[in-house]
Amino acid sequence: MHQPLEIEMSQAPESRDVDPEITKTLAEYSTGISFDDLSAEAVEASKHCLLDWIGVTIAGLEEPLTQMLIEQAEADGGQKQASIVGDGRRVSTSQAALINGSASHALDYDDVQTRLQGHPTVPVAPVVLALGEKDGASGKDVITAFAAGVDAECRIGAYIGMSHYLKGWHSTATIGTFGAAVGASRMLGLDSEKCALAMGIAGTQAAGLKSMFGTMCKPLHAGKAAQNGLFAANMAARGFTSRPDVLERHQGFAHTQTEATDIPAGLLGLHERFEVRDALFKYHAACYMTHSTIEAIHNIQRKANLVPDNIDKVEVTVVTGAVDVCGIPTPSSGLEGKFSLRYCAAIAINGDDTARLDTYSDEMVKEPHLVDLLNKVTVAEKDSLERMAAEVTIHTKDGVVHYEHYDAGIPAADLDAQWDKLVNKFRACVDPVLGNEKTEKIIDKVKHLDKVDDISELAALWA
Known part of the structure; x- marks a missing residue:
């Protein structure tokens, strides 16, 4: 008969293969x-x-x-x-x-x-x-x-x-x-x-x-x-x-x-x-993977001065895997709103202050006009996008299409300017x-x- 194999359980196998020390x-x-x-x-x-x-x-x-x-x-x-x-x-x-x-x-x-x-x-x-x-x-x-x-x-x-x-x-x-x-x-x-x-x-x-x-x-x-x-x-x-x-x-x-x-x-x-x-700082009080979407919409707003009532549909594209992080489709709480690309797109289009903490309240995520905007937002994923980037395409009811790409994953080049922004946020x-x-x-x-x-x-x- 074979003798039972005795294993010293306190001794784990040694390090192996590719990454010594x-x-x-x-x-x-x-x-x-x-x-x-x-x-x-x-x-x-x-x-x-x-x-x-x-x-x-x-x-x-x-x-x-x-x-x-x-x-x-x-x-x-x-x-x-x-x-x-x-x-x-x-x-x-x-x-x-x-x-x-x-x-x-x-x-x-x-x-x-x-x-x-x-x-x-x-x-x-x-x-x-x-x-x-x-x-x-x-x-x-x-x-x-x-x-x-x-x-x-x-x-x-x-x-x-x-x-x-x-x-x-x-x-x-x-x-x-x-x-x-x-x-x-x-x-x-x-x-x-x-x-x-x-x-x-x-x-x-x-x-x-x-x-x-x-x-x-x-x-x-x-x-x-x-x-x-x-x-x-x-x-x-x-x-x-x-x-x-x-x-x-x-x-x-x-x-x-x-x-x-x-x-x-x-x-x-x-x-x-x-x-x-290479630390990246938040100037919007939501998941960082929503920031490129918010910034892209802000850029479109600066150029086009969009009116929320004139929005027909909004297409947000993010890198594959981002939806697992911030893809809550219909948030039921302010905390969930921070992890919802659709909600963050809606508040950005509506012109709400995305840096304010109370923009992400339980009450705000249920506001009818924001829910209406949110329902116009679709989110897709694409392998080729940069890790933190987003593409936003906004279609208006009068047939105009606005597009913006933004990458929030690039560290600030000007540390003095970054300090000034952080001081304002701190205050x-x-x-x-x-x-x-x-x-x-x-x-x-x-x-x-x-x-x-x-x-x-x-x-x-x-x-």
Whole structure:
């Protein structure tokens, strides 16, 4: 008789095949860069991301999901180590990462990055700022850790490729967990070996389904990515074990989460370019994949001054796969409206302010004149379009056809102009909550963040 096969279940197969030591490479790079290694544009772009993040977090403070998380944190208790942004109450760093990360994504008004295929700042900023506040870290420390975390997650996103996202995984949640772990590792002063282990602990927690878009679970993804990444780094610091090759290992993250990897894309320009520079910012309070449609319609409106009553039909074409992200045909809530190309086209045609948060209210999506416009919009997909682009064709009742192509996936060339736009957005988000004086002080503090000796100076302003 054959003897039963004995398998040592604690030993997973070794790394295989195509991508040797990419986890180690990224861990060494992330823990090795210093503030002085960052380009001036990377430092400036980091400030842009952090200012925008603080603004959208404060704007999301009163959202029901944020308040539920705060209530749960108060019920759980814990050490008062870091503040809830815009509120001032102090909770543990873990709770702060969860609450602030979720609040910052609650309105879906935060930045995006195409190589991540998601939102780069929301998993990383809550972690580095909470740890910075707790430990009295400098602005330079926070900027460096933030840039390192964003770099890691965006490079992993490029390495993993689009099939991960297209399959139904929310990259902000899954890959963002690695960014949070790397950012936390930098703040905690972990070496590259411990950072790689933290990435392993992060990878085995990474989760988040796109089927949850339009519900409270989508912003929760960002908060859990931040919280889980922080937990991973804290555990690695304590000696918790994991695999140091989680990205490339057989049955590791890439093996289970993507159809094909692209290591040259993941390591593109390592030590030469910084992913944070390519962050894209939202000036419409909806899913970023609706922005090209909105901008195309705005361009047509500027040229033709269309009257909504004269619209016969509207044809929107987006890249294949976009409908799975923002294709809710008839939204029943304001949150669903943010993920509806048809609704976003309707409000753009109607001339509603697409930057205003209340444009995406439960009441607005049911307005009869908007529903009438929405029903005139059809959405199609095309393989050849750029990732973030859209084509819009508007037919009027008098037989005129208007066409516009727009690509919102191109990073801003003028950082000074981008800062000015973000300052205006920040004021709109924060003035109603904290008042003008604190708003202007936060803007100034972030602008000069690399001169700040203790990040608690910034945290004191958002209380």
